[in-house]
Amino acid sequence: MNQLIHDLRREPLGACGPLLLVPDAVLLPEGPAAGTAVVVADGAFRAVGPAEELERTHPRLDPLRLPGHLLMPGFVDAHHHLTQSFGSALAYGEPSEIFRRVWVPLEGALDEESAYTAAKLAALEALRGGFTTVADAGNRTGVDVDVVASAARDAGIRCVLGLVCDDDAATRDRSVLDEAGGHLARYEGDPLVHASLAVSIPEAATEATLRATARLAAEAGATVQIHVNEHLAGVERSLVRHGLRPLEHLHRIGALGPQLLAAHATLLTPRELTLLADTGAAVSYNPVASAWKGNAVAPATAMAERGIRFGLGTDGTRGDGFRLADAAEFAQRIAYGLATGDSSCGAGWTWLEHATRGGADAVGLGARTGTVAAGLAADFLLVDVTNPELALSWDLPWELVRRGNRDQITAVFVAGRMRLWRGLPTGWDGPALVRRAAELAQAAVEGAPITRVHPTSTAARARDTTR
Numbered sequence: 001m002n003q004l005i006h007d008l009r010r011e012p013l014g015a016c017g018p019l020l021l022v023p024d025a026v027l028l029p030e031g032p033a034a035g036t037a038v039v040v041a042d043g044a045f046r047a048v049g050p051a052e053e054l055e056r057t058h059p060r061l062d063p064l065r066l067p068g069h070l071l072m073p074g075f076v077d078a079h080h081h082l083t084q085s086f087g088s089a090l091a092y093g094e095p096s097e098i099f100r101r102v103w104v105p106l107e108g109a110l111d112e113e114s115a116y117t118a119a120k121l122a123a124l125e126a127l128r129g130g131f132t133t134v135a136d137a138g139n140r141t142g143v144d145v146d147v148v149a150s151a152a153r154d155a156g157i158r159c160v161l162g163l164v165c166d167d168d169a170a171t172r173d174r175s176v177l178d179e180a181g182g183h184l185a186r187y188e189g190d191p192l193v194h195a196s197l198a199v200s201i202p203e204a205a206t207e208a209t210l211r212a213t214a215r216l217a218a219e220a221g222a223t224v225q226i227h228v229n230e231h232l233a234g235v236e237r238s239l240v241r242h243g244l245r246p247l248e249h250l251h252r253i254g255a256l257g258p259q260l261l262a263a264h265a266t267l268l269t270p271r272e273l274t275l276l277a278d279t280g281a282a283v284s285y286n287p288v289a290s291a292w293k294g295n296a297v298a299p300a301t302a303m304a305e306r307g308i309r310f311g312l313g314t315d316g317t318r319g320d321g322f323r324l325a326d327a328a329e330f331a332q333r334i335a336y337g338l339a340t341g342d343s344s345c346g347a348g349w350t351w352l353e354h355a356t357r358g359g360a361d362a363v364g365l366g367a368r369t370g371t372v373a374a375g376l377a378a379d380f381l382l383v384d385v386t387n388p389e390l391a392l393s394w395d396l397p398w399e400l401v402r403r404g405n406r407d408q409i410t411a412v413f414v415a416g417r418m419r420l421w422r423g424l425p426t427g428w429d430g431p432a433l434v435r436r437a438a439e440l441a442q443a444a445v446e447g448a449p450i451t452r453v454h455p456t457s458t459a460a461r462a463r464d465t466t467r
Contacts, residue, residue, distance in 0.1 A: 017041070019416075020061035022051050024385065025396075026372055027072035029357060031349070032396045037063070038071065040378045043191065043416040048374050068386040069410060070396075073372055074132025074379040075321030076359030079225070079263045079284035079313025082148055082159075083107055083115050083139040085122035086441035088316060093454045096231045096293050099200075101451040107140045109448035114440040115141045119148045121437045123155035124430055125319035127420045129406045131157070132379035132413070133370075135284070135313070135363040137225045137263060138162035138198035145183065149193045154428065156419035158379060160363045161187065162198030162225045167209050177212050184220045191415055194365060196261075198225040201234055202246045210255040217259040223282075223364040226250070229272070230264035232295050247272045256281055261362060263313065264289065266296040273299070273306060282309040282362035285354070287331035288324065289315035297335040300328065301346050304354070311359025312351070322404035325351040329401055348398030378416035384408045 018041035026036040026048065037051035039058055047054055055063055087106045091098050110118060119136075126134050136148060136159055145163055152159035163183040167176045180197050187195040197213045199205045205213070217224045228246050229235060238246045247268070250256045258280035265276075265283045276283065285300045303310050312328050328351045337345040360370025369377040385391065389403040412420035424430050 018046070018058075018061055020054060020058055020063045021066060021071060022055075022063045023066040023069045023071040023382065025070050027070060027352075027396075028372060029353075032070065038372060038378075038380075040413075040416045043378060045372060045374050045376055045378050048372055066382060068384060070383045070385050071372065072381050072383060072400075073356040073370055074381055074412065074414065075130045075324070075355050076311055076363060076365075076370055077126060077131045077134040077314050077319070077321075077324075078261070078311030078359045078362050079286050079289075079315050080122065080126070080134045080136050081139065081316045082119040082122040082134065082136045082151070083110060083141050084316050085118045085125070086110075086114070086437070086444050087450070088318075090445070090450060090452065091293055091317075093457070094293055095453055096295055097233055098293055101453075104140055105448040105450045106444065108142065109444045110141045110143070112143045112147055114444050115139070115143045116147045116151045117433065117437050117440050119151035120155050120433060122316065122319070123152055123157045123159075124425060124433065126314075127155065127157055127319075127412050127414075127425065128409075128423055129318070129320035129322070129324075130381050130409050130412060131319060131321050132381075132419075133158040133160065133360065133363065133365065135160040135196065135223075135225065135261070136162055137227070138164035138200070140164065146186070149187065149190075153192050155425065156192075156414050156417065156427070158192050158194070158365075158369065158377070158414055160194045160196045160223065160365065162196045164198050164200060165209060165213050166200050166204040167206055168204075176209055177216070180213055180216055184216060184222055194222070195220070196223045196225055196364070201227045201230075202249055203234075203237060203241065207253045210250065211253055214255040214257060214259055218257060221364065222259065223261040224255075224259050225261045225263060225284075228262040228265055229267045230294065232267065235267055245269070245272065247275060251275050251279065258282070258309075259364075261364070263315075264294070264298065266290055266294055266298045268299060273302060273308065276303070276308045277306045280309065282311070284313035284362060285310050285328060286313040286315045286317075287327040288317040289313075290331060291327070292317055297331045299336065300354075301332050301336060301342070301350075304346055304350055309358070309362050310354055311362035312355045313359075320406050321355060322400065322406060322408075325355045325401045325404070328354070348395065348401040351401050352397050378413055380413050381409055382411040382413075384410050 022037045025032045025034045037054045039047040260281040332345045357370040
């Protein structure tokens with residue numbers, strides 16, 4: 001490993017030539033493969049196969065041996081809000097629909113510097129947790145969305161970047177759609193930023209705009225990110241307004257299809273599961289968000305059984321890919337498995353699959369990343385498997401889900417470049433960013449008209465002890 005870090009740091013970041021990496025094992029779609037190596041060049045996997053064969057066919061490359069390490073695909077966060085990182089803890093202990101009371105006011109208090117810093121801070125946390133891709137569902141800061149794109153690029157993470165296209169009957173749909181078209185064209189050819197459209201919730205846009213954004217995204221091969229069927233209040237508002245549940249409403253107006261990335265989708269009827277399966281729409285299953293401020297847990301094992309496309313998302317709760325995969329399995333076990341005697345709940349491989357390849361597919365990047373395979377982007381992790389949690393391995397997929405954690409990640413690569421080494425970013429000062437973020441967050445939170453239902457834990461404890 002010392003040789004690896006030496007070779008990758010001796011030249012400017014990303015300037016080093018092709019690499020022949022020889023770990024103990026590589027996590028492939030069919031499972032962990034010992035004796036396997038990869039060739040990385042020009043930001044992509046150029047070859048994946050038996051180590052002896054690749055060493056023979058690439059004689060000019062000095063093998064970089066990685067004893068005690070697993071090379072695996074980077075995690076994909078299928079649902080994030082990068083500019084909300086200043087207030088993550090403000091959601092703790094709060095009831096649902098906190099976006100109205102916390103996130104909208106907080107984002108509205110951010111200027112260009114604070115929005116950039118918040119987004120880069122979130123990207124750093126994601127990289128530390130093994131995420132190589134994040135899908136940002138748009139923001140309401142009022143600053144140019146390219147500020148978030150710049151933060152993602154500077155941090156070195158791949159980003160599916162949403163542009164919020166909310167409107168109402170009083171808004172000229174044409175201006176919203178012009179902005180949407182410009183956003184989709186703006187990032188064509190960008191190596192790390194991939195344009196996406198977003199609507200906060202179905203009721204935040206006119207039917208014409210919902211149809212048009214679906215069409216524009218489909219034509220561009222992009223996604224439309226919409227929070228759908230997340231809370232009881234939202235489902236009930238849709239029933240009152242349209243006589244249909246939100247997902248049913250999107251289907252009726254022609255906005256349900258492969259371009260849709262439905263965030264949360266926790267409250268699904270059997271009919272709505274069928275609609276998702278039949279239309280090819282994708283879901284971001286966000287188990288930690290469900291536990292922290294939701295009404296239900298998305299039926300992910302049922303979605304897997306029906307072939308519904310889905311990835312795993314943090315919703316900005318905590319950027320740790322291993323803990324997210326564990327939460328995904330655990331939430332299914334508590335919500336569905338225990339009551340039915342399902343002791344497997346999809347098994348470990350299901351949650352690794354949807355945290356990586358399935359997530360990449362859900363966010364529209366299945367042809368670009370999510371798998372260790374020749375021709376795909378070299379977005380991967382080097383995971384130390386010599387620690388007490390993973391060294392005695394009998395079923396590595398289960399062990400990674402149940403016992404993996406961010407401390408076991410030695411290095412994170414995105415587009416073939418090392419972006420993180422032992423928890424610290426390469427090429428820029430992570431601790432300095434954290435210090436600046438702390439300063440800016442203090443001012444932003446104090447200046448935002450945030451309304452919390454519950455006091456902080458400290459205040460609640462003081463109140464309870466004085467009774």
